[in-house]
Amino acid sequence: MGKASRDSSKAIARLRGVGLRPTRQRVELASLLFKGPDRHVTAENLHEEVAGLGLKISLATVYNTLHQFTHAGLLRQVIVDAARGYFDTNTGDHQHFFLEAEGTLIDIPGEDIRVAGVPAPPAGMTVDRVDVVVRVKRA
């Protein structure tokens, strides 16, 4: 049993675990996304990576899959740029540095950062989550 099939089994198990059919496309994407360390991807940039590896997955499927993974709790979306959407394999409590020039995200552990003094939300509303984006630029 080689490395590729071990990746596949893990990906397949993870997909089954969240009730998604392990199609070739979903398995390949899940392997790429969850094999290594946490990462922040864009649909377009993941699609290019996939193409570069010689895999054939349509851009529509990359979008569909990223959204399905997000709904399944395997990914979360990060909003830092009005032009592009980012997907994050780290679904735990954490925040981000955003390098505007590069378009790069860097995690800040959730325990490091504290947000205090958030007023009560407007009547009838409840806090869904608190996002902190530390925008950084070249010194």
Added chain:
Amino acid sequence: MGKASRDSSKAIARLRGVGLRPTRQRVELASLLFKGPDRHVTAENLHEEVAGLGLKISLATVYNTLHQFTHAGLLRQVIVDAARGYFDTNTGDHQHFFLEAEGTLIDIPGEDIRVAGVPAPPAGMTVDRVDVVVRVKRA
């Protein structure tokens, strides 16, 4: 001297103050934006408001003007939604509640909220600003 001309004079003065020619379009937009309390607008939604008042300003000019006002420091952009860009007449230190369902922003005074424990930015980078978005939804 009526209300309209008083609004105009203030808008014209403000535009002159930041080195922008007080054209009819810029004066009308500045009057709308800065006459009353602080507000959060979208290019499209400001354009509709303008049209509703019977004023004729092209959408391209609304976009151009919002960006010029932003560069001049009269507005700032707020990034909360991957699909639309918001412009904020409140350029001071503050944060936001974002009602995802409504697409509405509500200011949180900068003194209220405190963010602590932000790690040192990556080498060679400097913190440009720290944005906090409190996403709320119907309870």
Added chain:
DNA sequence: ATTCTTCTTTAGAATTATTCTAATCTGTTG
């Protein structure tokens, strides 16, 4: 295995927000 049913993928068109182009117009200055 073969068939059946239900999902899934996909190419390409469509949509949405925004920007660009290049022609026309207007504010300001002399």
Added chain:
DNA sequence: CAACAGATTAGAATAATTCTAAAGAAGAAT
């Protein structure tokens, strides 16, 4: 007022994303 730099605009273009509807693949049933 004339002249010029700067501004506005309609419409085309771009970019990210979503939609459509037709063809393909996965799982269940036979």
